[in-house]
Amino acid sequence: MTQLSTLTDEAMLDRLQCAAFGYFVQNMNPRNGLVADTSRDNSPVSIAVVGFALSSYPVAVERGWMERADAVQRTLAALRFFRDSDQSGSPTATGFKGFYYHFLDIHTGARVWMSELSMIDTALLIAGVLTASMYFMADTPDEVELREVADFLYRRIDWCWAQDDGDTIKQGWKPESGFLHYGWEGYSEAIVLYVLALGSPTYPIKGDSYTAWTATYQWENLYDHDYLYAGPLFVHQFSHAWIDLRGIRDSFMREKDFDYFENSRNAVSIQRRYTQLNPHEFAGYDENCWGLSAGDGPTDEKPDVFNEDRRLFGYAARGVPYGPDDGTLSPSAVLASLPFAPERVLEAMRNMLTRYPQMLTDDRLSSSFNPTVGASDGQPWVSAGHYGLDQGIVLMMIENHRSQFIWQLTSACRYISDGLQGAGFEGGWLRQGNPGGAH
Amino acid sequence: MSSFDASVTTPQDAYEDKRLADVHPQAWVNPEPADRYALIIVGAGSAGVAAAELAIAMGIKVAMIERHLIGGTCLNTGCVPSKALIRTSRLYAEMRDAARYGAKVPDNIQVDFAAAMDRVRRIRSHLSGGSSVRRLAALGVDMFFGNARFAGPDTLMVNEQKLRFAKALIATGTRPHVPTIPGLREAGFLTNANVFNLTELPQRLLVIGGGPVGCELAQAFRHLGAQVTIVQDKPLFLEKEERDAAQILSDAFARDGIEVRLNTEVTAVRMVNGHKLVDLVSADYHSTIEVDAILTGVGRAPNVQGLDLEVAGVDYDADNGIGVDDFLCTSNPRIYAAGDVCLEEQYTDTAAASARIVVHNALMRGRKRLSKLVIPWCTYTDPEIAHVGMYVREANRKGIPVKTFTVPMHQIDRAVTDSEEIGFVKIHIRDGTDTILGATIVARHAGEMINEITLAMVAGIGLRTLAKVIHAYPTQAEAIREAAKAYVRTRITQRLRSRLQRWLAR
Numbered sequence: 001m002t003q004l005s006t007l008t009d010e011a012m013l014d015r016l017q018c019a020a021f022g023y024f025v026q027n028m029n030p031r032n033g034l035v036a037d038t039s040r041d042n043s044p045v046s047i048a049v050v051g052f053a054l055s056s057y058p059v060a061v062e063r064g065w066m067e068r069a070d071a072v073q074r075t076l077a078a079l080r081f082f083r084d085s086d087q088s089g090s091p092t093a094t095g096f097k098g099f100y101y102h103f104l105d106i107h108t109g110a111r112v113w114m115s116e117l118s119m120i121d122t123a124l125l126i127a128g129v130l131t132a133s134m135y136f137m138a139d140t141p142d143e144v145e146l147r148e149v150a151d152f153l154y155r156r157i158d159w160c161w162a163q164d165d166g167d168t169i170k171q172g173w174k175p176e177s178g179f180l181h182y183g184w185e186g187y188s189e190a191i192v193l194y195v196l197a198l199g200s201p202t203y204p205i206k207g208d209s210y211t212a213w214t215a216t217y218q219w220e221n222l223y224d225h226d227y228l229y230a231g232p233l234f235v236h237q238f239s240h241a242w243i244d245l246r247g248i249r250d251s252f253m254r255e256k257d258f259d260y261f262e263n264s265r266n267a268v269s270i271q272r273r274y275t276q277l278n279p280h281e282f283a284g285y286d287e288n289c290w291g292l293s294a295g296d297g298p299t300d301e302k303p304d305v306f307n308e309d310r311r312l313f314g315y316a317a318r319g320v321p322y323g324p325d326d327g328t329l330s331p332s333a334v335l336a337s338l339p340f341a342p343e344r345v346l347e348a349m350r351n352m353l354t355r356y357p358q359m360l361t362d363d364r365l366s367s368s369f370n371p372t373v374g375a376s377d378g379q380p381w382v383s384a385g386h387y388g389l390d391q392g393i394v395l396m397m398i399e400n401h402r403s404q405f406i407w408q409l410t411s412a413c414r415y416i417s418d419g420l421q422g423a424g425f426e427g428g429w430l431r432q433g434n435p436g437g438a439h
Numbered sequence: 440m441s442s443f444d445a446s447v448t449t450p451q452d453a454y455e456d457k458r459l460a461d462v463h464p465q466a467w468v469n470p471e472p473a474d475r476y477a478l479i480i481v482g483a484g485s486a487g488v489a490a491a492e493l494a495i496a497m498g499i500k501v502a503m504i505e506r507h508l509i510g511g512t513c514l515n516t517g518c519v520p521s522k523a524l525i526r527t528s529r530l531y532a533e534m535r536d537a538a539r540y541g542a543k544v545p546d547n548i549q550v551d552f553a554a555a556m557d558r559v560r561r562i563r564s565h566l567s568g569g570s571s572v573r574r575l576a577a578l579g580v581d582m583f584f585g586n587a588r589f590a591g592p593d594t595l596m597v598n599e600q601k602l603r604f605a606k607a608l609i610a611t612g613t614r615p616h617v618p619t620i621p622g623l624r625e626a627g628f629l630t631n632a633n634v635f636n637l638t639e640l641p642q643r644l645l646v647i648g649g650g651p652v653g654c655e656l657a658q659a660f661r662h663l664g665a666q667v668t669i670v671q672d673k674p675l676f677l678e679k680e681e682r683d684a685a686q687i688l689s690d691a692f693a694r695d696g697i698e699v700r701l702n703t704e705v706t707a708v709r710m711v712n713g714h715k716l717v718d719l720v721s722a723d724y725h726s727t728i729e730v731d732a733i734l735t736g737v738g739r740a741p742n743v744q745g746l747d748l749e750v751a752g753v754d755y756d757a758d759n760g761i762g763v764d765d766f767l768c769t770s771n772p773r774i775y776a777a778g779d780v781c782l783e784e785q786y787t788d789t790a791a792a793s794a795r796i797v798v799h800n801a802l803m804r805g806r807k808r809l810s811k812l813v814i815p816w817c818t819y820t821d822p823e824i825a826h827v828g829m830y831v832r833e834a835n836r837k838g839i840p841v842k843t844f845t846v847p848m849h850q851i852d853r854a855v856t857d858s859e860e861i862g863f864v865k866i867h868i869r870d871g872t873d874t875i876l877g878a879t880i881v882a883r884h885a886g887e888m889i890n891e892i893t894l895a896m897v898a899g900i901g902l903r904t905l906a907k908v909i910h911a912y913p914t915q916a917e918a919i920r921e922a923a924k925a926y927v928r929t930r931i932t933q934r935l936r937s938r939l940q941r942w943l944a945r
Contacts, residue, residue, distance in 0.1 A: 114723060176723030182674040186682055215835040220843040221925050255840060279849030279860050321847045322683045322863065324690050
């Protein structure tokens with residue numbers, strides 16, 4: 001196979017995007033449409049990964065990687081599963097109040113790992129559900145059913161309940177102990193969550209809860225860039241995967257004369273500056289080798305050994321500039337910044353792929369690599385297998401860079417434009433209105 | 440190992456004899472009271488002593504009543520002993536980490552805990568001279584030891600002696616607040632009141648509470664070789680501080696090998712066959728750990744009991760202490776309060792500053808306000824976490840547009856040369872101006888650095904001026920100037936851009 005780095009930008013991106021899509025084909029249970037969190041043995045389902053899978057099928061159809069009928073069946077399988085799932089909120093159910101547990105058994109769909117009922121992961125799932133429903137608009141029985149079930153799933157979610165009478169949305173809930181006692185603080189990937197919660201025709205939260213969340217933002221000047229601070233790179237990407245935040249502004253961004261898209265571009269500059277400064281002197285770091293984000297990583301933790309000094313953090317949300325930083329980088333976090341800073345991202349990807357080809361298997365990016373913690377033969381440590389979240393965000397952001405296709409689908413969704421307006425977003429494509437917008 | 444004996448008392452050595460002779464001599468005989476005092480101060484801690492010194496300097500006749508030890512928490516069971524202990528603990532941490540500084544790690548590092556504690560007591564005893572009863576008496580203070588209680592709106596009783604006052608200041612401070620956990624009292628525990636009496640290191644220590652004192656002592660004991668678990672019922676340590684500061688501290692704890700249990704509560708302490716077992720729960724995850732000692736009471740409760748405040752018409756609350764207005768006056772216009780017993784900010788210097796406000800307001804018809812104080816504070820972990828003024832969330836809540844200029848310490852040469860590049864300087868300004876609203880510094884010596892920002896705030900100096908202040912190179916405080924310079928760059932860019940546009944438009 002031709003070396004990726006020798007291809008043109010377009011051909012290289014096509015290969016990477018197609019390979020990322022392959023993850024969803026290979027790690028899906030066709031009986032219920034659920035997709036595994038990782039490609040590792042016995043991985044449970046992550047509901048967020050299902051959201052990415054549902055968003056990827058329309059792309060695959062458009063790009064000729066999958067037959068429309070096949071894509072419809074895969075989508076319907078998942079939607080029907082969630083429609084019929086156990087919503088009792090019991091410890092082994094699938095969901096409650098229209099939300100779903102973070103991790104599910106891939107065969108039965110029952111909750112595993114005592115995971116929490118996750119508000120953000122449900123939002124990522126439902127964003128995928130709505131994306132699919134905006135694409136499969138044909139007047140066939142299957143596609144009609146697909147749209148009806150999608151609408152049902154969205155309308156069933158009781159976003160108000162997830163506020164637990166507080167100002168902001170809670171992060172999670174467990175049948176054993178109730179709501180997790182912390183909410184969203186600081187800028188995060190939660191814009192998509194708030195937009196969906198505000199756009200709901202059934203259980204909308206109030207606009208002031210969005211303001212209550214943005215009141216926890218930190219507006220900073222770092223490395224000479226004005227910046228709405230968030231450390232890990234994925235925070236600057238996830239909401240953008242589904243929502244075209246170019247040129248539209250909420251009250252916070254109007255005050256700063258800025259927008260979230262520009263902010264994500266600055267996030268790239270700040271990552272580049274940080275890895276160039278490389279405060280902890282890790283191997284490989286430079287302005288074309290960056291990507292501190294949430295993901296897998298090497299660990300020095302030993303089971304049942306307490307009070308050991310730790311230098312490596314395993315799965316963690318690594319961030320810039322305050323850490324944690326143990327020399328681990330996420331190549332998918334670099335690639336997913338493509339729409340914001342295409343030239344810098346492509347330059348970095350080519351550089352990283354050339355220097356550390358081990359990060360790529362079957363043209364698919366590993367969750368992370370760490371050149372400092374290499375084996376004795378000079379090879380970097382590389383996370384085993386693949387993570388669905390990485391493949392999903394890579395696929396969607398390459399698509400948004402290439403064609404803005406996902407953004408076009410979701411911009412026509414009234415729930416999303418209503419939600420954005422409820423959050424106080426104005427201008428840009430919202431100004432034109434969406435008379436033809438569909439539910 | 441047998442259960443650790445937490446009922447330790449202070450070793451009776453020469454240091455202790457000297458300290459007691461200074462701060463509560465056995466043979467002290469209370470003086471004959473005057474007919475009426477212009478000011479009676481209840482409590483001889485940081486606030487009380489500061490008030491006495493100022494009042495005496497103004498020629499006012501003062502009596503002071505102390506139940507226990509002059510110097511209060513700060514000298515005896517707080518800042519002074521804890522900072523002395525932290526210094527030794529940092530040294531051991533650096534010895535183990537010597538390779539980081541290009542030095543040889545000493546062979547076989549063994550912590551001499553008794554020597555560390557011996558030093559703590561020596562330093563505490565050395566510093567007690569400044570609070571000695573002889574010094575206060577020589578200044579002209581009538582010093583009474585005993586339990587004080589109010590016998591009327593202008594009368595206090597010390598033991599059976601009656602003291603009348605024109606004005607009184609309540610500065611009784613706080614004591615450790617011990618959480619109600621089943622089995623805790625039976626199993627025994629340490630608080631700041633007795634932890635500095637230890638002469639033997641508890642091998643396994645549980646710290647309950649992730650506030651400043653809990654964090655400082657957890658890290659100090661870890662550096663001294665104990666296996667430390669810290670339990671905090673919140674998602675982060677130092678609830679009040681900025682998220683990034685608290686996150687850096689969590690990471691530092693993980694690196695130190697402290698077992699961090701966030702979002703976790705202690706549900707019970709059990710003694711089973713001489714073993715001290717502690718039951719923990721985090722959401723739905725239950726676990727049990729075995730420890731040798733438990734440090735708790737790191738929260739504080741105001742000392743308001745036994746004073747018969749009702750008799751004097753002074754309103755108070757068992758949790759929040761004595762109610763005061765912005766002038767520090769209580770519900771009885773003759774009686775004021777200062778220091779930890781009435782303040783949210785419980786720091787030595789704030790106590791002293793509030794006490795001086797009281798002297799002005801009570802005796803000189805002053806109208807000085809507590810809310811005008813600019814109060815810095817610092818948690819002396821490694822790295823230290825210091826703050827002054829407003830937090831971003833506070834500014835947001837008040838609708839003040841706020842912008843933060845951030846300089847990571849890894850951009851500062853001296854931090855790099857000293858391998859102390861963890862941390863940051865964040866200066867919060869009112870967006871669109873250079874007015875400093877507040878600042879947070881996380882750095883090895885953040886406590887020293889924050890003073891420059893405090894000075895700027897008190898003097899009304901903005902970032903524009905700070906940017907002109909040449910700092911000695913290389914110093915870590917340059918981070919403050921770098922933040923100010925970043926501000927100036929944002930202004931220059933805009934000005935230049937508009938000038939250029941005007942020029943091009945000609």
